Amino acid sequence: MANVQLDQVRKTYENGHIAVVGATFEVQDAELLVLVGPSGCGKSTLLRMIAGLESVTSGTLSINGRVVNDVAPKDRDIAMVFQNYALYPHMTVAENLGFGLKLRGASKADARTQVGKAAEMLGLTEMLPLRPRELSGGQRQRVALGRALVRDPEVFLLDEPLSNLDAKLRLSMRTEIAKLHRSLGTTMIYVTHDQIEAMTLGHRIVVMRNGEIQQIDTPMYLYDKP
Numbered sequence: 001m002a003n004v005q006l007d008q009v010r011k012t013y014e015n016g017h018i019a020v021v022g023a024t025f026e027v028q029d030a031e032l033l034v035l036v037g038p039s040g041c042g043k044s045t046l047l048r049m050i051a052g053l054e055s056v057t058s059g060t061l062s063i064n065g066r067v068v069n070d071v072a073p074k075d076r077d078i079a080m081v082f083q084n085y086a087l088y089p090h091m092t093v094a095e096n097l098g099f100g101l102k103l104r105g106a107s108k109a110d111a112r113t114q115v116g117k118a119a120e121m122l123g124l125t126e127m128l129p130l131r132p133r134e135l136s137g138g139q140r141q142r143v144a145l146g147r148a149l150v151r152d153p154e155v156f157l158l159d160e161p162l163s164n165l166d167a168k169l170r171l172s173m174r175t176e177i178a179k180l181h182r183s184l185g186t187t188m189i190y191v192t193h194d195q196i197e198a199m200t201l202g203h204r205i206v207v208m209r210n211g212e213i214q215q216i217d218t219p220m221y222l223y224d225k226p
């Protein structure tokens, strides 16, 4: 269970650049919210603030009522998947999936169970003993998703996770992500510059431009008045 609240959230970088201006919206529990807008409009900055990877300059950003910047990193129950997922080349898929759990001190038995579950969910069971170079691009991106899933996060953040894949693969992975969201039932925030991706994936869509939130609507409604 997790909802995310933003109230007049603003980000000014140290060089004075204002990347996010007065963002106010709420992401409901189990919702798949898509943040869409052209490159450079502030999407990643906003996502990184939600992840606690970037400080909030002013305004309030909280998850389940707790201000993100006040929560110690180890207590944050958030996972993030990036566009440039770096898998460990010398480790097997199983080891790649289990690595974060080991770092967090999970027992070997628990790690095994979690890794097995995530692999099954993503169709990676047969690939567990393989190394990244033996996988296709889509399979690798699935391992990157799996690495985030094994932790069973309350909030799942995805930053342009499909933009390195070819068009065909992007389409099938999009469907997989929607399915994954349905079976996990976690709160997901998905960032993309691709409007079609936004329309097909989002329950609601937040449209950003020049650091500002321009519109928040369901895909149907956005489609009616482009």
Ligand code: ADP
Residues within 6 Å of the ligand: 013, 014, 015, 017, 018, 019, 037, 038, 039, 040, 041, 042, 043, 044, 045, 046
């Ligand atoms: P998007 O994800 O929509 O492409 P970003 O959030 O990455 O946009 O960037 C928003 C703006 O903030 C851009 O103009 C970018 O150049 C700037 N920016 C991003 N990171 C930094 C930083 N660390 N320092 C200064 N400016 C930054």
Ligand code: ADP
Residues within 6 Å of the ligand: 094, 095, 096, 097, 098, 099, 101, 102, 108, 109, 110, 111, 112, 113, 115, 116, 128
């Ligand atoms: P180590 O080499 O440190 O003993 P292992 O190779 O046993 O670790 O496993 C690395 C990680 O991957 C662990 O988290 C383990 O639980 C998980 N793992 C390994 N093989 C499998 C498998 N076949 N199914 C599920 N999880 C596995």
